[in-house]
Amino acid sequence: MSGRITTHVLDLAGGKPVVGITIELWFLGEGAESNSHNNNYVNQYEGAPKLLGTFETSHDGRVDQPLLEGAAVMPGMYELVFGAGDYFRRAAHLSAITDNIFDLIPIRFRIGDAGSHYHVPLLVAPGGYSTYRGS
Template sequence: MSGRLTTHVLDLARGIPVSGIVLQLRRLENGESLLLREAATNADGRLDTPLLEDAEMKPGEYELLFHAGDYFRKMDAEISETSSSRVQESTGFLDLIPIRFHIGSEGGHYHVPLLLAPGGYSTYRGS
């Protein structure tokens, strides 16, 4: 079985996948951070292809950096356009969300989802 690294992003507050969120994958090695890939999520909150697969899967330390601030600023703009005169609280608490993790097996499937809300986030190793 070939290895692969995948992700997806869900907006827990709205109960929908997050489309258009930009993310970067970096490999952390010898005190350096090497950008491997930059992509944006599709309408399903996923990427069209795995972040890494097959020969690209190497054991080591990695970081996914999610540009959540851009998504929340867009949501704030949409809320402002559709809301009445009542004051809406800004969702601008989170900006860049780094998730560092270890790949130990070249042949494994590593799925790193981001569950996002205006005041916090969660992640886990999915299947």
């Protein structure tokens, strides 16, 4: 099985998939390591994060193809950045809620086995969010 990264986004407040949210996938590098003193990530190899792609979710809250797959998936640290603020500003069912404090939601994760499937979903609401490693 070739490696791949996938995601989907669900709106907990509306009880439905999130349509049209923008997602960026970044590669932070093989040498990205956690600094235990201030919990920042430093990249020892690349110098700067690399944008691998920008995507938008479809009618079912998913991207139509894997965000990354095959030989392009390498071990290292990655980050997904979800444009939640834009979604909530245009969501009709949430027009009364004006205090969405999460504009951009970054999720960092490490790929150790480049041949595995990494599914990183986002469950989002104006006042919070959650994620997990899906299947």
